[in-house]
Amino acid sequence: xxxxxxxxxxxxxxxxxxxxxxxxxxxxxxxxxxxxxxxxxxxxxxxxxxxxxxxxxxxxxxxxxxxxxxxxxxxxxxxxxxxxxxxxxxxxxxxxxxxxxxxxxxxxxxxxxxxxxxxxxxxxxxxxxxxxxxxxxxx
Amino acid sequence: xxxxxxxxxxxxxxxxxxxxxxxxxxxxxxxxxxxxxxxxxxxxxxxxxxxxxxxxxxxxxxxxxxxxxxxxxxxxxxxxxxxxxxxxxxxxxxxxxxxxxxxxxxxxxxxxxxxxxxxxxxxxxxxxxxxxxxxxxxxxxxxxxxxx
Numbered sequence: 001x002x003x004x005x006x007x008x009x010x011x012x013x014x015x016x017x018x019x020x021x022x023x024x025x026x027x028x029x030x031x032x033x034x035x036x037x038x039x040x041x042x043x044x045x046x047x048x049x050x051x052x053x054x055x056x057x058x059x060x061x062x063x064x065x066x067x068x069x070x071x072x073x074x075x076x077x078x079x080x081x082x083x084x085x086x087x088x089x090x091x092x093x094x095x096x097x098x099x100x101x102x103x104x105x106x107x108x109x110x111x112x113x114x115x116x117x118x119x120x121x122x123x124x125x126x127x128x129x130x131x132x133x134x135x136x137x138x139x
Numbered sequence: 140x141x142x143x144x145x146x147x148x149x150x151x152x153x154x155x156x157x158x159x160x161x162x163x164x165x166x167x168x169x170x171x172x173x174x175x176x177x178x179x180x181x182x183x184x185x186x187x188x189x190x191x192x193x194x195x196x197x198x199x200x201x202x203x204x205x206x207x208x209x210x211x212x213x214x215x216x217x218x219x220x221x222x223x224x225x226x227x228x229x230x231x232x233x234x235x236x237x238x239x240x241x242x243x244x245x246x247x248x249x250x251x252x253x254x255x256x257x258x259x260x261x262x263x264x265x266x267x268x269x270x271x272x273x274x275x276x277x278x279x280x281x282x283x284x285x286x287x
Binding site: 053054078079081082083084085088097098099101103112114115116 | 218235236237238239240241242243245246284285286287
C-alpha cells in the first residue's frame with residue numbers, strides 16, 4: 001500500500017516536471033515570436049488558454065494572436081502529452097486555416113507541415129517570418 | 140479529401156439521430172393512444188416503435204464509427220499507398236503517431252471503438268453516449284491534415 005502510494009507520488013512528480021519543462025520551453029517560444037513580430041510592428045495580443053491533459057490536469061498556457069500585413073496568425077499550444085514528442089504548438093492562419101506544427105523533440109522545436117512533412121530548416125526568426133508569409137498568402 | 144467535410148458527416152449522424160428520436164417519440168405517443176395509426180400492412184407493433192426509439196442512439200453510434208473507420212483507412216491508403224488491412228486499433232495508433240496527436244485524443248477515440256465493439260460483438264466496456272462519441276472522434280480527426 002505504502003509502495004503504491006510512493007509510486008503514485010513519484011509518477012505525479014514526473015508529470016509535473018514534464019509540464020513545467022514544457023511550459024518553460026513554451027514561454028521561451030512565445031517570447032521569441034512576440035519579440036520578432038513586435039520588431040516588425042505587427043500587432044501582437046497574448047491570451048491564455050486552459051489545457052487539460054490526462055495525468056497532468058488543467059493548467060493555463062499562453063497563446064498569441066498576430067496581425068501581420070499579409071494576414072492573421074494564431075499560435076496555439078496543444079499540450080505536452082503528445083505521441084512521439086514533448087510538446088506541440090500549432091500555428092494557424094485565418095481565415096484560410098492553413099496550419100503548421102511546431103513539435104518539441106529532445107528540447108528542440110522542429111517544424112512540420114500540416115501534411116506532417118518535416119520542414120528542412122531549423123526554427124529561427126527568418127524561418128518564422130517566411131512561414132507567416134507562406135501561411136497567410138496560401139489560399 | 141477535406142477533413143472538415145468528414146467532421147461534418149460525423150456531426151450529421153448526431154443531428155439525424157436527434158431527428159429520428161423526435162420522430163419516433165412522436166409516433167410512439169400517437170400509436171400508444173391509438174394503435175390504428177400503424178398501417179395494416181406494417182410488420183411492426185407499438186413495442187417495436189419503442190425499441191427503435193431506445194436503440195437509435197446506439198445504431199447511430201455504430202454508423203458514426205463506420206464513417207470514422209472508413210476515413211482512417213482512406214487516409215492511410217493515400218498517405219502510405221498501402222492497401223493492407225490493419226486492425227482498427229493498429230490503424231488508429233499508427234495515424235495518431237504520424238499526426239503527432241495528443242495521447243488523450245487517442246485514448247478517448249479508443250474508448251468509442253471499444254464501446255462500438257461491445258454494441259456489435261457483445262462484451263462489456265464503459266458506455267459512451269452519442270454526444271461523447273461525436274466529440275471524441277471529431278477531436279481525433281481534427282489532428283489530421285486539413286486536406287489530404
